[in-house]
Amino acid sequence: MTIDKLKESEIPQIAELEKLCFSKPWSEESIKSSFKNASNKFFTAIENDIIGYIGVSISADEGYILNVAVHPDFRGRGAGKALVNFVIENYKEKLSFLTLEVRPSNIVALKLYSSLGFKKVGERKNYYSNPLENALLLTKYFNSEKEN
C-alpha cells in the first residue's frame, strides 16, 4: 500500500468511497470545493486502486481531520491507521495539535485514534444525524506539556 496526494481527477472515486462508508456521504461537489480550498490537504491509500482516503484542514498551527474512510473490502488491514499516521508524521513539526470529531458508537475509529495518542477533550451534543448522535471531540497534542 502506498499513500499519495489526491488528484482532482480522482474526486469521483472519493465520492463513491464516501457513499460506501457514510450514512451522510459528501457529494462529489462538496469534495471538489473542499479540495480546492488551499487549507485542505487530501491523501489516498492505494493498492492498485484507491482503497481509502483522508482529508485534513490546516489553519496556522491547528490541524483538523475532515474525514477518513477505507473501502469496506479493505478494512482491518492497517490502511486507516496508516492514513492517520501519515498526517501525524507529515504535520507534527508544524502543528500544535490535531483534532477531529467521531461518533461514540464508532468503536473501530475510536480504537484507531486512541492507539495514535488522541484523547477525548469534549463532546458536541446531537452533532450527527442519521442516526442522531453526539460527537466526541478527540485531540492529539504535539510538542507540548499536554502531549501525555
Ligand SMILES: CC(C)(COP(=O)(O)OP(=O)(O)OC[C@H]1O[C@@H](n2cnc3c(N)ncnc32)[C@H](O)[C@@H]1OP(=O)(O)O)[C@@H](O)C(=O)NCCC(=O)NCCS
Ligand atoms: C474507521 C476506519 C477508517 C478504519 O480503517 P481500517 O483500515 O479498517 O483500520 P485499521 O485496519 O488501520 O485498524 C485501526 C485500528 O482499529 C482496530 N480495528 C480494526 N478493525 C476492527 C474491528 N473490526 N473491530 C475492532 N477493532 C478494529 C484495530 O485494532 C486497529 O488498531 P491496532 O491495529 O493498532 O490494534 C474504517 O473502519 C472506515 O472507513 N469506517 C467508516 C468510515 C468512518 O467511520 N470513518 C471515521 C470517521 S471519524
